[in-house]
Amino acid sequence: MSGEKESLDKTRKYDRQLRLWGDHGQCALESAKVCLINATATGxxxxxxxxLPGVGSFTIxxxxxxxxxxxxxxxxxxKDKIGESRAQVATDLLLELNEDVTGNFMEESPELLLERNPEFFDTFTIVVAVDLPERVLHKLSGHLWEKDIPLMVVRAYGLIGSIRLVAREHTVIESHPDNAHEDLRLDRPFPGLTQYCDSLDLSTMKKKDHSHTPWLVIIFKYLQIWKEQHGGAAPKNYKEKNEFKKLIQQGVLRNEEGVPEVEENFDEAINNVNVSLVPTSIPSAVQNIFNDSECVNLQPESKPFWILARAVKDFxxxxxxxxxxxxxxIPDMTADSERYIQLQQVYRQQAAVEAEWVANRVQQLLQSLGKGEPVPTDMKSRCQSQNNNNIASSKDTITEADVKLFCRNASFLxxxxxxxxxxxYDPATAKIGELVGNIEESDEDDAIWYILLRAVDKFYADFNxxxxxxxxxxxxxxPKLKTCLAKLLHEYGNVYNIKDDFVHEMCRYGAAEIHSVASFLGGVAAQEAIKIITGQFVPMNNTYIYNAMKQTSVTVEL
Structure with a gap:
């Protein structure tokens, strides 16, 4: 009973976020290990x-x-902690926020730790580096890139902030698109859908049943009539779809005076004609995944995402x-509970059959790649397994729940x-030239602050x-910063002159960390870190610049 009570309390505690990323997203968050470099205000x-949302553990x-x-x-x-370890004091106070989270600290310079024990960083889910000097950042990012560990570089400099995500590859199954079309397959109905719709006869229904038939069935019925009248073709253009709507309107029941009755389900059918007749297709982003060499040429070290993608490609x-x-x-619609549930089951059963085919193909692929034994399928056991650092096993196996989730979101990968x-940073591969080219068109572009942040780094390298x-x-x-800026632009083959006002502003900032900027960046950076940890929603690619003077921001790919 204590376990059930604990689970219930946790559900209540994290109710809002569970609605966003579900049990499996929370599981990923609770098993994550985060490393923060530098306990600044931003950090x-x-x-x-x-x-607060329950990350598993952190180390400062x-x-x-x-x-x-x-x-x-x-x-x-x-203030009574002045002179004490910043890592320890911050850890102690942060731990008071959530008793479910564990924390630790390492009172050592990041640069020295990288030199003496770079493997220290190898156990973390993500490393967040705040206000690191350029030379240290290069060492850290190079090591984490080799180990395939995501790095987030965050910086608050006066009224300017920046966030940079660095990872070899990040895969997203649940991207949660805002305006996705429903997958109804009315343009290519599967046998179960055809059989169910054919079992309902609108012409012989009583008024109550007629008014509570799901609009999806109504469109299916009248689509067959349309196709019979147009050589088997569905309505394609604006004119044809309007004619099709008029055809559906003719099916509305009329009273003794010949006046059409009010039938919400028919109104819904007419309103959903355009979205429900979108042809079934594979999005270009998903097709690119299928064509990727990681999907085509699986290896024993291939990640579960690519194995699942290959199985779906084969399907x-x-x-x-x-x-x-x-x-x-299926979407919500006006209908009696019985027929709505029946229609819902038709789609679920077909989805289950197709997911089972993919699951069988996954097992064949796993066997051919020599993958390990299955991990527990229930969420609680899997979370316990991951929290016990049994990460390797969860990466080497794919459960039935994983397959169903992947198939359900296949359009949004x-x-x-x-x-x-x-x-x-390499002049041969850098995109700073493209950035400068865009800035030349408008000095109002917030991307200009990226170049200035790079210039102050060069200043730091010269003057410590x-x-x-x-x-x-x-x-x-x-004038010293102007010289550093000119050198930076020259290294990248640019002769663009940035206005003196921007240079003066950076000098007036004096590398100060303003808490309002730190707080804002803290929210954005944590949001992006959660995307990386849970594998849900699409994170930024790859650099975010925030201008607190104008309350504006820009994302650029560097």
């Missing part, structure tokens, strides 16, 4: 927004002591007749292949400090 805001790596400046902009540091090319597995869901930090950190040197640092 602790990010962790706060991961701890920070070799600095709490200063008066930290206390002034960081809600998780107190499409063999029994699916060019269509993805049926989603198995996404794969993001990011660029590395090395590619971003950021411009303007000392009040009496702000004016003297302006």
């Amino acid at each position: 602790t805001e990010i962790l706060k927004n991961l701890i 790596v920070d070799g600095k002591k709490v200063t008066g400046e930290d206390v002034g902009n960081n809600f998780f540091l107190d 499409v090319e063999s029994v699916g007749e060019g269509a993805l597995p049926l989603r198995g869901t 996404r794969v993001l292949q990011y660029r590395s930090i090395a590619q971003e 400090r950021y411009p303007g950190v000392y009040d009496d040197q702000v004016e003297a640092d302006i």
Whole structure:
């Protein structure tokens, strides 16, 4: 009983987010291990927004002591802790937010830790690096790129903020599109749907039954009439669809005076003609996944996503007749409960049959690749398995629930292949030239701040400090920063002149971390981290720039 009570309490506690990403998304979050480098105001805001929804564990790596400046902009540091370990103090206070989360800290410089024990970072689900110097960032990103561990680089610099996601590849099964078409297959009905619709005769129904027949059945019925009158072709253009709507309207019951009755189901049928007659097809993004070499040429080390994608591809090319597995869901509609449930079951049963074919194909592929034994199929056991660090087993097997989830979302699959930090900074592969070309058209483009952030990094590399950190040197640092900016642009083959106003602004910022900016970035960064951890929703690709002066932002691919 205690276990059931604990589960119920957790459901109540995380009710809102469970509606967003479900039990399996929460399971992924609770089994995640997050590493935060530098417990700055921005860093602790990010962790706060991961701890509250129940991330499994976190570790803070920070070799600095709490200063008066930290206390002034960081809600998780107190003035009586000045001089103590910033990593430890932040960890203790953050842990008070959620008793379900465990936390640890490493009181050591990230640079020294990378030199002495780079393997320390290999056990984390994601690493979040805040305000790292460029040379340290290069070392860290190179190591994590090799280990295929996602890295999030976050920065707050005055009224400017940036977030950069770095990962070799990120796959998304549940992308949760906003306006997806229903998968009704009216253009190519499966036998179960045809049989069910044929079993209902609108012409002999009583008024009550006629008014409560699902609109999907109504469209199916009149579509057959239309096809008989038009050589088997469905309505295609605007004119034909309007004529088809008039045909449906003729089926509305009339009273003794010949006046049409009010039948909501027929109104719904007419309103849904356009969306329900969209031809069944495979989205281009999904077709690109099928054509990807990772899908075509499976290897023993292939991720479950690619094995599932290959099984679905095989389904499409063999029994699916060019269509993805049926989603198995129908929208809400005016109908009596009995017939709505019957229609719902028709779709679910067909979806189950098709998912079973994919599941059998998955098992064949797993056997051919020599994959491991199955993991538990129930969510609680799988979460316990992952929390016990048994991650390898969950990556080597695919359960029936995994297959059903994949088939249900086959139309919405996404794969993001990011660029590395090395590619971003190498003049031969950098996209800064394209960025400058766009900025030249308008100095209002927030992407200009990316170039200025790179310039202050070059300043730091030359002077071991950021411009303007000392009040009496702000004016003297302006020409120095302009020189660094010119060198940066020259390295990338650009001669574009950025206005002095922007350079002056960066010097006036003095690398200050303003809490309002830190708080905003903390929310955005945590949201993107959750997308990476749960594999749901589509994360940014790949750099986000925030301008707090104008309350605007831009996402660029670097």
